[in-house]
Amino acid sequence: MAHEPGGINSAKGQSDAAFDLVHTHIYREGDNLVFQQVVAGTAGSSTPKSTGKFAGSDVYSYVWPTSLGSDAVGFxxxxGILALALTSHPDFDDTPQLDENNDGKKDNDGGLWHSHWVVLTKEASCGPSGLKVRDIPEGMKPKMPATWPGVPLYIDSPGYGLNVGKDTVTIQVPLAAVGFPDNFKYDGVTAGLKVNADLHDPLLCVSSVWDVASGDLSLPGTWNAKEKP
Structure with a gap:
């Protein structure tokens, strides 16, 4: 597809084409920041198989790690590392305020692609990636965004507009939601995450990294605000 100038271009690799990044970008469109990833195959065509239970289940994701402070969106x-993610996970629903499939129920939409802010931290027990979604220890009550889904993780379910089609995924983030930042750095990642079978810290590990736009997670992409609306 014809994409906005700038961003991070990546060579085609050996991963699943649905997660093989060729272009990653964040650009402004009106009062929104558009988080975009372009892949070599059909975006969003691969989703996890349902296991029928939460413990041990899988999450597939398109992720934009950023240099924004975790407090930019209310954490x-x-x-840790603030990242925006587009995820699919059919075995659980973590958007309790939303009814994505419009069937009158708010607890059965996890398999549909949806957006999250997450905070990533290092965790050696998570394997080669060394990363997890940060846990909230029992008894601790850290500051969370208003749309935190109530799970013991640094995760937010903001319900942003998104598009998944052909070779591209995008999430539309209101500039106001991130405090009209002057600039920040970013990267692109496609990855699988897994819920710990024992349901304890770490609860959600980055279990497989399929592609990294920069190749080394160096956050080479830069978004600079030319003007504030």
């Missing part, structure tokens, strides 16, 4: 400050 406790200096909590």
């Amino acid at each position: 406790e400050a200096k909590s």
Whole structure:
């Protein structure tokens, strides 16, 4: 597809074409920041198989790690790497305020692609990636965004507009939601995550990294605000 100038171009690799990144970008469109990833195959065509249970289940994701502070969207400050993610996970629903499939139920939509802010931190027990979605220890009550789904993780379910079609995924993030940042750096990742079978810290590991736009997670992409609306 014809994409906006700038961003991070990536060579085609050996991963599943649905997660083989060729272009990653964040650009402004009106009062929104558009988080975009272009892949070599059909975007969103691969989703996890349902296991019928939460423990041990899989999450597939398109992720934009950023240099934004975790407090930019309402988490406790200096909590880890703030990333926007587009995810699918048919075995659980973590968007309790939303009814994505419009069937009158808000607890059966996890398999549909949807957006999350997450805070990533290092975790050696998570394997080669060394990353997890940060846990909330029992008894702790850190600051969370208003649309936090109530799970013991640094995760937000903002319900942003999104598009998944042909070779491209996008999420439309209101500039106001991230405090009209002057600039920040970003990267692109496609990855699988897995819920711990024992349901304890770490609850959600980055289990497989399929592609990294920069190749080394160096966050080479830069978004600079030319003007504030």
